[in-house]
Amino acid sequence: MIEAIDVTKSFGDVVALDGVNVSVPEGSIHGLLGHNGAGKTTLVHILSTLLEPTSGTARICGLDVNADAQEVRRRIGLTGQFASVDEQLSGRENLMLIARLLGATRRQAAVRSEELLELFDLSEAAKRPASTYSGGMRRRLDIAASLVGAPQVIFLDEPTTGLDPTSRIGVWEIIKRLAKDGVSVLLTTQYLEEADQLCERITLLSKGSVVAGGTPAELKAAVGQRMVTVTLSSESEVPAAVRALDAAGFRAAPQESGAVVGVPVAASADLAVVVRTLNEAQTEIAELGFSEPTLDDVYLRLTRENAGTPVPA
Ligand SMILES: Nc1ncnc2c1ncn2[C@@H]1O[C@H](COP(=O)(O)OP(=O)(O)OP(=O)(O)O)[C@@H](O)[C@H]1O
Ligand SMILES: [Mg+2]
Secondary structure (H helix, E strand, O other): OEEEEEEEEEEEEEEEEEEEEEEOOOOOEEEEOOOOOOOHHHHHHHOOOOOOOOOOEEOOOOOOOOOOHHHHHHHHHEEEOOOOOOOOOEEHHHHHHHHOOOOOOHHHHHHHHHHHHHOOOOOOOOOOOOOHHHHHHHHHHHHHHHOOOOOOOOOOOOOOOOOHHHHHHHHHHHHHHHHHHHOOEEEEOOOOHHHHHHOOEEEEOOOHHHHHHEEEHHHHHHOOOOEEEEEEOOOOOOOHHHHHHHHOOOOOOOOOOOOOOEEEEOOOEEEEEEEHHHHHOOOEEEEEEEEOOHHHHHHHHHHHHHOOOOOOO
16 A cells, blocks of 8 residues: 655755665554654655655555655545644634545535544544644644545654653554554654554664564564573572573573673573573572563664664674
């Protein structure tokens, strides 16, 4: 439904996108991740016909964004990085206005506006000017506005930036519901937890290039490391513990602080093997921890690699 093939975009000397490929199937949520200036908004603008790529192809529902821009616009909704609702108008008036601009009759516009106000929990505030809305309400109205035309594809550029945790979860619910109804979603985010929660697949952008892609689980497995952290009852037990674990095939390493040993493992099942090995070596475990890799590990590692800084193994 959303396809970027070898998309490049330069602004003078600045290469904002350098041969980017992205593909989003119907009803799926795709995350575009990257730090400030990575090129996320630029890609969203190209895919939503607001910018022309310098080279490469972008297609929405199989339609070329340049050649069929008009047709593409009828199929997409866009919620930009910065709110675009009219502050003077009420929530209802904002939605009515857009519906009318899209060619709906007064009656159709009213029906659609009521539906969306209801869906986004804005019915009670429908008559108030948007200037009196909280940040979360404004964001919801903004997303509602991009859905007036019942688009098949929606772009959300940092939909939850600046929202409190409760409002953020509210927006996540809305996005999940959209995908369930078959809408294809491309969202940009700086929040790794958001990408992890929502996205089936993720593209990680750094300085205009794709540095990684895949499901959140794949990315974590490729980069992150599962770790068992063992705290022994005394520091004097550390050498024996490390020897026993090494003999059992682990690459155990004493940690900086006191009696702690870190053991990288391949699977959570290895936890039991670590415990057994330490018991057999007659070392006493005071505390045991197990950590899964997070998307933060992936992000930090890959964006650092791309910046040319060597990454410790
Ligand atoms: N109209 C423009 N003219 C010149 N340079 C631009 C223009 N638009 C974007 N850029 C540059 O392209 C690069 C990518 O910008 P973009 O806005 O796509 O990043 P982003 O990933 O959305 O960042 P943020 O997280 O801050 O929103 C940046 O270096 C930016 O300065
Ligand atoms: Mg941006």
